Amino acid sequence: MSEILINCALRERRIALIENGAMQEIFVERVCASGFVGNVYLGKVVRVLPGMQSAFVDIGLERTAFLHVADVETARLADGTTLPIEKVLHEGKHLMVQVAKDPIGTKGARLTTTISLAGRKLVYLPRDSHIGVSQRIESEERREALRAWVTSLRSPEEKGGYIVRTCAEEEATEEEFLNDMAYLSLLWSEVNKKAQTAKVPALLYKDLSLAQRVLRDMVHQETASIEVDNREVYESLCAFADRFVPSVRERLHLYEGDRPLFELYGVEEEIERALSRRVDLKSGGYLVFDQTEAMTTIDVNTGAFVGKRDFSDTVFKTNLEAAQAIAKQLRLRNLGGIIIVDFIDMQKSEHREAVLAELRRAVSTDRTRMTVSNFTDLGLVAMTRKRTRDSLAHVLCEPCPVCGGRGQIKTARTVCYDIMREIVRLSKQYVDMKEFRIQASQTVVDLLLEEESQALELLQTAVEKPVLLEVESSYNQEQWDVVLA
CATH class of the missing domain: 3.40.630 (Aminopeptidase)
Structure with a gap:
């Protein structure tokens, strides 16, 4: 059996998946950095790169998004080949795109022009008439039965296609399929309507919140309960469940215990271990x-x-x-x-x-x-x-400000020798200088005054100028300056 824990703070939602008493997955969504996957935008091509067979598209995010020719519907031909990207896109072109991958590191979001809108049991493909079945449903007999079922329910006027989701393998009703079809068709018409009047770049459709997606996608027969530690979020999820996933509603519970929800289940400790x-x-x-x-x-x-x-x-x-x-x-x-x-x-x-x-x-x-x-x-x-x-x-987390993510820093002795080499170099370049003043961390200065004091004297003799030491309390061990006077 599994449980889903939803912890709500002012600007953050954390969701933990518990299986057999142990945490298996953790999801974090912050107001300042919520994900973009599933969002649909009206974007503008700002650069086409024939050499990479890709284009950069402005969709209103901090970094331009990336679109490869393989993800451009109009570039795909019936024989399985693709047209060169420069034949189908040009700078300044407006097009509707969907985010397939969030920005990661220094890379912008990955886009596709193949729009898909997810419901509870079906994924709607408004630009593709194909009826497919999730690859996670392995039984070929069940796959064919689901494909035939959805095909029979699709309206003759409907030009779009569907993919049957994994959750439909064990339990799905005709009413659920029809409700999904009606909802997704209405949603697509609203997206199209916005696209007619939107000023590029524009967000046409925003995917559900993390908590709503969890209710839609992660709850299954083995899910015993969904615990929510915030009344407002609990009530909004109840309303969402009543409308879209009624089978989940009875498993939603408001947690009102004195101990924090994540602490009660040992989730905080698991998160710390996962960062180790x-x-x-x-x-x-x-x-x-x-x-x-x-x-x-x-x-x-x-x-x-x-x-x-x-x-x-x-x-x-x-x-x-x-x-x-x-x-x-x-x-x-x-x-x-x-x-x-x-x-x-x-x-x-x-x-x-x-x-x-x-x-x-x-x-x-x-x-x-x-x-x-x-x-x-x-x-x-x-x-x-x-x-x-x-x-x-x-x-x-973020990279350590001292080591820059390397996981190690130079020893104080290494830094001392770096400084000495720099002073020798500067003495040959600036022969008229009267003295050198070293600005460094307390650790480095202490080493120069104690164990490396003899080396410091030899240095002053070699450059024929005094070398003064000055502690900079804000410097880390690798930071230093040589001031000429």
Whole structure:
């Protein structure tokens, strides 16, 4: 069984998914930085790049958004090929686009001209007559039945198409499908109406709030309850549920306990652990996560776990536990892109196969699309996880102002020698200077006055000028200046 916890602050909403008493996912939405995925805009092409077969589009955000030719409907031909982007787009062209990926890091939002509007059971494709079924519904018999059912319900006048959502596999009624069709058709007509009079760039449709999307997309038969710790938000979600997802209404509850909701379920501690570089395993082993711009690496270590039998058995058990923990951490941290796992070396092929099978089984419940490769000759496993929004660390943290995100800084002694080399360089360039004044942190100045005092005397002799020291309390250990006087 699972539970959904909705914590509401003045400017922030946090939603935790609890399964079997343990937190599996955390979602954060802030008023100052809410996501854009699903929003529909009327944009203007500001630059076409034939070499990249892409264009930059102004949709009113801080950074221009990115549109690739593969995501331009009018560029796709019946034979499966695409026209060059310069044949279908030009600077100044107005077009309706939808955000497919939020801005991440220094990259702008990713766009598509294939508009889709999501309902409870159906996704509406106003510009495509195709009837599809979610790929997560694996039974071919059930897929065909759902496709035929929706096709029979679609109005003959309707030019758009639909995709049957995963939640319709187990329970869906004709009334729910018809209600979705009517609602989504009305929504599309309102979007079109706005587009006729909007001044470019313009927001034509804003996707539901995070809490509303959770009710629409994440509640299933195994969801026992949805706890909300704010009365106003609770009442608005009840109204939303009554209109769009009535089956969810009875599971919505207002939490009025004295202890904070997230503290009661241990969510705050889980969030802190998810921001840590190291994750301890119950056996005594541990994982080390290193997240970079290009990829995320995960190192598995035995730590204090030595086992009761031979070492290969210890390694195997640690790797099995690590596979389960990695799957959970990927969801919890919302890590995307390329992920490299360095399991502890295993000599037996059956052990490697068992660990790989356990990893694939553990990630199979992830709603985000993933691929898992086999072990490489170096004993590494490469995975890819679709990146649709910033990771938890990028949402809640920022690079350290001292090290700039490197995770380390120069030692005080290294800084001392950097300063000395600079003074020697300056002495040759400015021969008429009377003295040099070093401005640095307390740690660096103390080292120059104590352990490096002899080197400082030799420096003054070499440059034939006095070198004075001055503490700058606002400087970090790597910051310094040499003032000429």
